[in-house]
Amino acid sequence: MSAKEEFIEIYKENIHREGADRLLEYLHRSDFFRAPSSSRYHGAHEGGLVEHSVNVYHCLKDYLARPRVQELYGMRYSEETIAIVALLHDLCKIDFYKVSTRNVKNDQGVWEKVPYYTIDDAMPYGHGEKSVYIISGFLYGEGRLTREEAFAIRYHMGFSGTEDKNTIGRALEKYPLAMALNVADMEASYFIEGSDS
8 A cells, every 4th residue: 555545544534523525635636645755854755745644643653552651641642633643744845845956976977967855835834833724724613623733733843943942842741742743753754764865
């Protein structure tokens, strides 16, 4: 099964909020299923973003299944919440990367044009906050993001922007799902996907 097929299967099986169908239609119309996850680090290839999203989902599921996490920390979340924050945390990367070319010497020492990804942010609204903004345009009414879901997506990098770094610590402490999503995102990025360069 491809990452795109797995993403859609997990999405349809778990996310049933008002507006979820429209959000999935938007993902199909956008470059989400073709986009890379980064320009030169993890998932820096076509389809890397959807692969990363599925990897984060599995890492988050595994993290939250740990007895210590459930019993000592009391972290228990619905399948829908897990799917929403993991699958949708990087929607900020939609229409973010463009293919360009650069000259590189090949093994024979001859210059040739090779493709690479460059950043061309169509909506410069930050990182996690941009993902929350996009999702909030589709999931509405009773189906809108909960506060903890919004904070988890906003702080999934463990940082975002140039705000006071104490704000990040308070957010992770107040909303444990944010810390769990950060752990899952880092595990997927550094250990499962690694660098493509």
